[in-house]
Amino acid sequence: MFYHGYDNYMKHAFPEDELKPLTCKPLGRDRLDPTHIAINDVLGNYSLSLVDSLTTLAVLASSSTEARRNKALHHFQSGVAALVEQYGDGTDGPAGQGLRARGFDLDSKVQVFETVIRGVGGLLSAHQFAVGDLPITGYRPPKTTIGNGSDSIQWPNGLRYNGQLLRLAEDLGNRLLPAFHTDTGIPYPRVNLRHGIPFYAESPLHRDAENGMCHRIQRRNGELTETCSAGAGSLLLEFTTLSRLTGDPRFEQLSKRAFWSIWKRKGPTGLVGAGIDAETGLWTSSYSGIGASTDSFYEYAAKAYVLFSAAPAATSVGAFPPTAISDAHGGSSQHVDDPESYYGVWKDAHAAINHHLRRGRMYIHPHYIQADLFTGAARAFWFDSLGAFFPGLLTLTGDVEEATEAHLLNTALWSRYSALPERWSTSSGSVESGLGWWGGRPEFIESTYHLYRATQDPWYLHVGEMVMRDIKRRCWTKCGWAGIQDVRTGERSDRMESYFLSETTKYLILLFEPDHPLNKLDASFVFSTEGHPLILPRVAHQQYRASTPSAKEAPNVASGGSSAQTCPPPPAHHPFSDSPVASRGDLYHAANLARLHFMPTHETLESPLIEYSADHPSVSISDVRSPSNYTYFPWTLPLELVPPNATCDKMTARPTFDITFPTHPHGILTPGSLQRVLNGILVNSISGLRLGMIQDVKVDIGGIPSSAELYRVQAINNIAMGRDEKVFVAKDTAADAVNPLDPNFTRVRDMAMVDLVIDVTPELMCSKKNTTSNLFDNSVTSTSSPDLVYSSPAHENVPHESSMMHAFNSLIEHVAALIHNDPQETTTGYLREYFPAITPTGAGAAPLPDVEDALGPDMSGSPRGGLVWHSIYVTDNNCNSRLPVSVPRDHEVLVITRGGCSFGQKLQNIPTFPPSKNSLQLVIVVSYDDAEAGLPSGWLVRPLLEKHQLTPAGLSRHRPIPMVMVGGGDKTHDVFRRAVGLGLKRRYSIQAQGVPISNLIII
Secondary structure (H helix, E strand, O other): HHHHHHHHHHHHOOOOEEEOOOOOOOOOOOOOOOHHHHHHOOOOOOOOHHHHHHHHHHOOOOOOOOHHHHHHHHHHHHHHHHHHHOOOOOOOOOHHHOOOOOEEEOOOOHHHHHHHHHHHHHHHHHHHHHOOOOOOOOOOOOOOOOOOOOEEEEEOOOOOOOHHHHHHHHHHHHHHHHHOOOOHHHHHHEEEOOOOOOOOOOHHHHHOOOOOOOOOOOOOOOOEEOHHHHHHHHOHHHHHHHHHHHOOOHHHHHHHHHHHHOOOOOOOOOOOOOEEOOOOOOOOOEEEEEOOOOOHHHHHHHHHHHHHHOOOOOOOOOOOOHHHHHHOOOOOOHHHHHHHHHHHHHHHHHHHHHOEEOOOOOOOOHOOOHHHHOOOOOEOOOOEEHHOOOOOOOOHHHHHHHHHHHHHHHHHHHHHHHOOOOEEEOOOOEEEOOOEEEOOHHEEEEEHHHHHHHHOOOOHHHHHHHHHHHHHHHHEEEOOEEEEEOOOOOOOOOHHHHHHHHHHHHHHHOOOOHHHHHHHHHOOOOOOOOOHHHOOOOOOOOOOOOOOOOOOOOOOOOOOOOOOOOOOOOOOOOOOOOOOOOOOOOOOHHEEEEEEEEOOOOOOOOOOHHHOOOOOOOOOOOHOOOOOOOOOOOOOOOOHHHHOOOOOOOOOOOEEEEOOOOOOOOOOOOOHHEEEOOOEEEEOOOOOOOOEEEEEEEEEEEEEEEEEEEEEEEEOOOOOOOOOEEEEEEEHHHHHOOOOOOOOOOEEEEEEEOOOOOOOOOHHHHHHHOHHHHHHHHHOOOOOOOOOEEEEEEEOOOOOOOOOHHHHHOOOOOOOOOOOOOEEEEEOOOOOEEEEEOOOEOOOOOOOOOOOOOOOOOOOOOOOOOEEEEEEEEOEEEEEEEOOOOHHHOOOOEEEOOOOEEEEEEHHHOOOOOOOOOOOOEEEEEOHHHHOOOOOOOOOOOOOOOOOOEEEOOOOOOOOOEEEEEHHHHHHHHHOEEEEEEEEEEEEEEEEEEEEEEEEEEE
16 A cells, blocks of 8 residues: 555656646645645645655565565665755755755745654654664664764665755754744744745844844735644654754754643633634634644643653753743743653643543543633534544553543444544534545544554454555555545545655554564654654763753653553453454444444445456455445454444433523513623523523532532523533522422522621731632632632633624623622722631531621622621630620620530530620631641531530520631631621522532522
């Protein structure tokens, strides 16, 4: 398969970039249309397919038979010689001038990302094969320093290899560096290999009119400065390897700065977006997924950890200041160079992906969606073929079960279409927006390879066999391998992408060559996102020395942590099958989501391969036969691997329903009815409101997840909600519409939790303004409390790309002041704070006073209304002596500290008093964190009053005193010392069919 494509490229297209396999012609840059970025971003006029194919030839040079090895090694060395002939040897002398150019001095405007992963990465990896850093069976170059021209390796074709590929890689890398001249550290998306970036007028490179690249006066020309997270943040592997091999630290430093510049701008969800402006650092697309535009950012976070762990980081020397890197990271430059920090990014990102993007088994079969970067709300429900890399990445990081589930759906889709469409909708079960092409992408077979290496399950070999046969049947042409323009019709495209030779064929070779040296290499090497193996040299360049004398061993990341020493074991075999995957109970869940059961059975299918099969013994009838059975997959799976009488697991149904409120007379849904606030949506009117409910939130009690699940609001009037977003409804708004007998929407008062509303003197707040903002967070209890509703407006860099987002952003423009955790000033000059409190349980617990609830803040964020109690007495733990009789008689609230004696003893030391509206109404106990040992920070256990309350004389107290407990320790105690008013605000929750709704809060 590889040679059919490679030989025809060299015959019909070289030295151009790619081959047109249907017309047997070369494909180069579109000089007539410079805006044709689908071609011009990738094709730089530097023999791209040859550069991208050299590493596959090196892999083939370790084939199992000697004849194949010799052929591949000959082609590899001949390919290097042909490249040097066209572009020179990378030196400044006469040998540096090639037939086409001196190095890559070409008037080609290319995409930085594609040029790095294909061009720089291909040259570097081929160089490492040439000098023996990466293994080729039977090839033993001398162990000398290559690259400075003093040492060389004599090849049979007459070429003396002395680092030509490395010098050409450095030449190409230098031509990309102007793109990194931005204030944000995020590189521009494109650069001209000869002229740099004259089209980016705002670059700092042009601010020096005397020495810069542009004239004093230059206007914007409308050049797009938008790049993507993957494009800007996925340069780490290639550029770090280039720096370590050449001694030029700029490449490593700039790529690290770009990576951290993207990561520090991640959204509140912990995800990165699809599009970002290189000049402003603002997100231009708030879509976030695992596929196009974000894929390799996550990939390189994990792989950078593996690669960088093999060799120590270099000292930061050179023209680029290390402080700029640490500024992008937000920490020290030493931390930026620590491999652990990159693995930390992957762990955080993976957790965010699973929380916001992954849909579990209750959605027929686990899969990933696209969500909003800022809210986590679902934005789209399509899978793209680039996202098929993710199971492979999960496998490398030890998450084999999650990888297996994701790969099952990809395999079912391939079984349905005999390829992967560019986009496929999980909701409609069809190709999304007509994007049905497959250009030979490698991501699916890449994941298949990694999963087979981890599990040794023969099921994956049959998946590879299916892919290989389908490619032969649908993509073969007389002059190479064509892409598929539409996977539904089989229409082909006249282009053989360079990555088909670089990646797709390479992973197929490695899948079926279990004894290949790369499959047994015990070293921290990685495959780049273009499929090029890279490894860092153990000994640093003499001008680029390591900061420590020896390299530390790379920690094993496969089991989820740097301290893990072993990979998880392969899945156990089923007793009636050699394939654990074929025996899985959810195998047909993936088939159901892919709609395989709707596919007709085809007896025959035409293939251009048939007319040539008579003259090609390597082509068998199985290569052209159509898939004939969709009841199991892949269609190449032999029946003996299918367990007899096997049954699948019951498919989990996700409970969903809608709650629709009637339209009130004279009531209409206006833009002011819904307001987006920082952590959700505030509902100001429920007239005509429709809530979409789903039961998919796991209950977490005491940090231990349970099997029970809560409902949550997933949509309001078809506006999607993120998993962490809340719906806030004022108690007065909901009071008239909530029917106590309605099982679908029942308001329930929280009997355990209550909020204390406190007015304090402002001078206290002046001295502790920086500390009290955490009091609310530090005092949450084992019963969840609502987040404060208002905060600053939605992120200023949220793109207004949809009418929904534009409407919500405009709604909050009129809000003058928004509530934070900081206290608010009342109209009387006091500042107002809110503290969560927990009520006691047991025989001695008394109900809270029957007083009117304190009001919440108004729309401007200002407190509303007065508080019922104003006489507050603050004392110690009240254990050693009785209080004066005047205290409960003349004060409405008593504040004491926890500890020293039991809660019952504290209450017994309160003298009896005649009840009145001015006498004692409430006792508040202030707890300290050390009193709640074993609980998460800030959590409280309900106080237990196991006996009836007693008077100081030991008699039963006829009117038990209500009590609550708050957290916060000394800080909270100091607030009560300055308190001038106090009130209660009861909490309410909403239940649907008796199950609490996790994200609907009554305020």
